[in-house]
Amino acid sequence: MSGFDDDASPPPHFLGHRERLKERFREAGPDAVADYELLELLLFPAVPRRDVKPLAKGLLARFGSFSDVLAAPEARLMEVNGIGPAVAAHLKVVHAAALRYAREPIKGRPLLSSWSSVLDYCRAAMAYEEREQFRILFLDRKNALIADERQQVGTVDHTPVYPREVVKRALELSATAVILVHNHPSGDPTPSRADIEMTKTIVDIAAPLGIVVHDHIIVGRSGHASFKGLKLI
Incomplete structure (x- = not known):
């Protein structure tokens, strides 16, 4: 046995x-x-x-x-x-x-002095999404984050954005500045002509109301594009 x-x-x-x-x-x-x-x-x-x-x-x-x-x-x-x-x-x-975890470094802090953390968060939140999304970071007078809201979700290559609705929401939140963010699922963050025209419209509507568009960031798998860095704002 x-x-x-x-x-x-x-x-x-x-x-x-x-x-x-x-x-x-x-x-x-x-x-x-x-x-x-x-x-x-x-x-x-x-x-x-x-x-x-x-x-x-x-x-x-x-x-x-x-x-x-x-x-x-x-x-x-x-x-x-x-x-x-x-x-x-x-x-x-x-x-x-x-x-x-990625959002923690930008909560309650002046975003313009934490730019690398802003970019890290935007990439983590949107760079790998399969459809285009349009997100807005609303800031107060000290450029601290008031709200982070996803406004629209579109298709693989287009998101409908309504400039007056963007500015209306900023006024509702008493925001004095915004950072616009969207993603390109193709991976290439290069701004399209439509992206440029839409951003210009938002800037033109927001400025007379005392709302500053600090930047429009496009994120993709291969990196990001900054409208301010490209001198498009």
């Missing part, structure tokens, strides 16, 4: 991998893990009884980058084999946490 329990099964192979990956992350830090491994670490709590390495690699293969995975809509995440509603929701919670 054997001294072993014949009914006992060896632990799943991925359990050892999980512990080794966690230990490497703890000891060597985030730079010691690849993007797919960081995704694995995020997936561990949501998928406790399965090897998640194929899931992590499948997500990266489908969406292209770590940031694209987190920014992807839940419906598209669930198109990846093995990703159900619970896992997709878990990834969107991680994305929401990342955006809130």
Whole structure:
């Protein structure tokens, strides 16, 4: 008779991998893990009884980058084999946490002296979206953030923007300045002729009412464009 329990099964192979990956992350830090491994670490709590390495690699293969995975809509995440509603929701919670973290450095501070943080937040919030979005940062007299609002969501290459509505909302919030932000899902942040004309219209309507348009930032995967930097404002 054997001294072993014949009914006992060896632990799943991925359990050892999980512990080794966690230990490497703890000891060597985030730079010691690849993007797919960081995704694995995020997936561990949501998928406790399965090897998640194929899931992590499948997500990266489908969406292209770590940031694209987190920014992807839940419906598209669930198109990846093995990703159900619970896992997709878990990834969107991680994305929401990342955006809130990126927004913290600009809350209640003069934005013009925290410009790199503004750009980091805008890129995190919008650069990887699949449809164009138009966002406005409303500022007070000290250029501190009053509100951050997404005004419109459009198609892959167009967002309807109504300049008078932009200025009306600034007046409602008693904002004295705004920063306009939108994304180009194509990845190229170069302003279009329509972008330039729309911005000029907002500036022309806002100026007589004492509202300054500090900048219009376009973000894309390949970088950003500043209307002020391009001398378009």
